[in-house]
Amino acid sequence: AQKVTQAQTEISVVEKEDVTLDCVYETRDTTYYLFWYKQPPSGELVFLIRRNSFDEQNEISGRYSWNFQKSTSSFNFTITASQVVDSAVYFCALTGTVSLGQGGKLIFGQGTELSVKP
Amino acid sequence: GAGVSQSPSNKVTEKGKDVELRCDPISGHTALYWYRQSLGQGLEFLIYFQGNSAPDKSGLPSDRFSAERTGGSVSTLTIQRTQQEDSAVYLCASSSSTAGYSNQPQHFGDGTRLSIL
DSSP states (O other): OOEEEOOOSEEEEETTOOEEEOOEEEOOOSSEEEEEEEEOTTOOOEEEEEEETTOOOOEEETTEEEEEEGGGTEEEEEESSOOGGGOEEEEEEEEEOOOSSOOOOOEEOOOEEEEEEO | OOSOEEEOSEEEEOTTOOEEEEEEOOTTOOEEEEEEEETTTEEEEEEEEETTEEEEOTTOOSTTEEEEEOTTSOEEEEEOSOOGGGOEEEEEEEEOOOTTSOOOOOEEOOOEEEEEO
């Protein structure tokens, strides 16, 4: 069975601090995909990044970076120099390969609520 | 449209009534998904469409829930004889994923907040 665990329910930081959101996953698939989504107070889920299981290169996008480690089944997300606008709930998600019967449904973690205070 | 559109944005109804929730996916996206978000259960998958077919209905919680998709575009999620535990935000997502190709990101609508009195 597939499972995603985000152990941090809530994190509170002060603006300009760096913060890392943890994500640990379980799957028996050899090919799988990992995602991070942001859900601001407005409610819409915003796609941030997709990673496939064959690509372990870390990725950086502006103040955001992602560390994918298959050896520890982790896909952690770091925000550098956090800002108030980063306040949101962040979800890590996992899916298998799309096939005729499997549509790539997302298995979500419980989410981490990040609060960035000025 | 540019994004996934859902209507209504809010729906309040009495227990026992039927409700219909609508999703208009991103143009050209053949894959469409319904999820439910509630405080106790987090984000849960309900059903997946590829075109007008629904090869994965494994997340529908009971036979009171059904969904259809017509013309490979708009989808309707119907809940019959609503119960208080059906109260949640119902989210629709679409993607360009098809069988045999890498999973493309799912793009979500703003959701329908359903409240059962």
